[in-house]
Amino acid sequence: MIITAEERDAVYKTIFNRRDVRSNFTDQAIPDEVLTRILTAAHHAPSVGFMQPWDFIVVRSQQIKQKIKNGFELANKQSAEMFNGDKQLQYKKLKLEGILEAPVGICVTCDRSRNGPVVLGRTIKPEMDFYSVVCAIQNIWLAARSENLGLGWVSIIEDSVLKQALDIPDDIHIVAYLCLGYVSNFSAQPELEQKGWLKRSELSSVLHFDKWRKD
């Protein structure tokens, strides 16, 4: 199956215009067929030894979202205290989640015992199952962007809060909580770049050839 130059350009356009979205969500509902296409793309991610260790919990209940939001508020207050001076002031002004506004939340998990106990390709590097789940998340992110849907990964929530709110068994690991929805606009730059939190580094500064370059 050949990918044409036009199709290639569409993939790059999607990759370069993907954003981590925390604001600008609208309340426009996501059609079921769109959500199904996105989750099918997730399920077609690569996985170590083809173990497909992921599960996706689609969250639409406002009551459950509120429990998750409360967990964020607590964790975010603790997190703010870890920054000093001006950085803490700047941190407190950032909007870091869209849990209640996004029409859909998706909790993504990893079942380390699936298709095991010995998993091809995980024998030497045990973390590979988690990495497979993250590949599925990046598929979700790009599929969502291709549907003109915004997505934000909210990592400032204790796993225990998500497990309790969503009734997730003890032996299942939380990888991500994602907020998904249509947006009023996508910003041209990542928000943290736009607001001066950090700059994008030059590609050349992270490239090496055959050996690690010593600066």
Next chain:
Amino acid sequence: MIITAEERDAVYKTIFNRRDVRSNFTDQAIPDEVLTRILTAAHHAPSVGFMQPWDFIVVRSQQIKQKIKNGFELANKQSAEMFNGDKQLQYKKLKLEGILEAPVGICVTCDRSRNGPVVLGRTIKPEMDFYSVVCAIQNIWLAARSENLGLGWVSIIEDSVLKQALDIPDDIHIVAYLCLGYVSNFSAQPELEQKGWLKRSELSSVLHFDKWRKD
């Protein structure tokens, strides 16, 4: 920036036709501008707190590839012993890497101290920096597929082998070793599915709504 329906379909086509490639590499050289486009796509992955913790070591030296291949052989022998009976026989027949045949290897690493020590979004979930690097790897995978290049993630190598072969500092963590090159063909299905190692599960079996479904 709107993504059109045609562009969306191109993204899905790329996602569904991406394969974890271990054979069929040809020796056709990868033009520099193609490799640069792919690595630029990697550098535009999402990263926690915009920390951009990744580095990419492009491996073209046949001598260095041989060191890595030797590391694979050792780790693969140990790994085969972990499977029993028929599964071990089946495992030993699989070709699990294309280290020497692929014209380019890419080692992808994580610098946990970059733009730190406190990283926005990593305060509660310390593994987020590794997950950012994996998002960059999935961007590489899809960008490569959109360029009609095959890519395989070889996880059956000890980190210490890659560190030694590529002169990587102690405080830098190995996430992946990737084999990249043009291929004679992409198979219609994942190889492990095709060869009967495991089946693809139904999407419905990994989907839950609002609460974890108890089967």
